[in-house]
Amino acid sequence: MVRVKVCGxxxxxxAMMAVELGAxxxxxxxxxxxxxxxxxxxxxxxxxxxxFVQTVGVFVNEDEKVIREIVEMCGLDLVQLHGDESVEVxxxxxxxxxxxxxxxxxASLLPIEQYKGKVRAFLLDTWSAEAHGGTGKGFxxxxxxxxxQFGIPIILSGGLNPANIKEAxxxxxxxxxxxxxxxxxxxxxxxxxxxxxFFNEIRGNRG
Numbered sequence: 001m002v003r004v005k006v007c008g009x010x011x012x013x014x015a016m017m018a019v020e021l022g023a024x025x026x027x028x029x030x031x032x033x034x035x036x037x038x039x040x041x042x043x044x045x046x047x048x049x050x051x052f053v054q055t056v057g058v059f060v061n062e063d064e065k066v067i068r069e070i071v072e073m074c075g076l077d078l079v080q081l082h083g084d085e086s087v088e089v090x091x092x093x094x095x096x097x098x099x100x101x102x103x104x105x106x107a108s109l110l111p112i113e114q115y116k117g118k119v120r121a122f123l124l125d126t127w128s129a130e131a132h133g134g135t136g137k138g139f140x141x142x143x144x145x146x147x148x149q150f151g152i153p154i155i156l157s158g159g160l161n162p163a164n165i166k167e168a169x170x171x172x173x174x175x176x177x178x179x180x181x182x183x184x185x186x187x188x189x190x191x192x193x194x195x196x197x198f199f200n201e202i203r204g205n206r207g
Contacts, residue, residue, distance in 0.1 A: 003176035008035035031060035034187035102127040126158035162197035
């Protein structure tokens with residue numbers, strides 16, 4: 001089964017629900033967002049997780065020193081950089097770093113070449129003028145297929161939900177998928193029913 005990250009975790013109930021359903025990783029947003037969480041709360045949740053569940057901190061144009069402090073405080077396994085972080089910043093945070101590419105068109109993929117070898121994977125999300133992520137909107141999956149030609153793991157995000165996840169995986173064949181707003185009751189609160197549907201679709205079990 002493709003690996004699944006459930007992002008925008010804000011409370012222990014949602015965290016445990018996602019893990020019990022099969023999430024391989026949980027995302028904690030330390031940037032401006034309706035799903036923002038402070039490091040103290042994230043640390044409290046992470047300390048209660050079972051082993052072998054990866055934890056990912058989401059940042060947008062944050063100072064590298066602050067990122068390192070939050071990684072240390074929370075015990076994060078990986079960082080996901082959604083902003084305009086330089087190749088140098090990414091390289092300095094290796095081997096923990098995933099770089100987000102916000103896809104608007106084919107030209108959005110061009111920076112992948114310069115970051116190659118400086119990040120563990122690329123997460124492809126939908127470009128938006130209003131937000132750096134969590135928009136609930138998708139993009140052309142054909143561009144995600146093109147991005148795989150760079151030879152680095154691709155994580156698919158952007159508007160994924162129970163209705164489209166099976167097709168998304170079949171078309172793109174990403175190393176992992178990242179879901180957030182598509183399994184929520186409201187920003188920051190996950191839906192048990194939607195999460196169950198999401199994982200059932202991935203497993204091919206609609207019953």
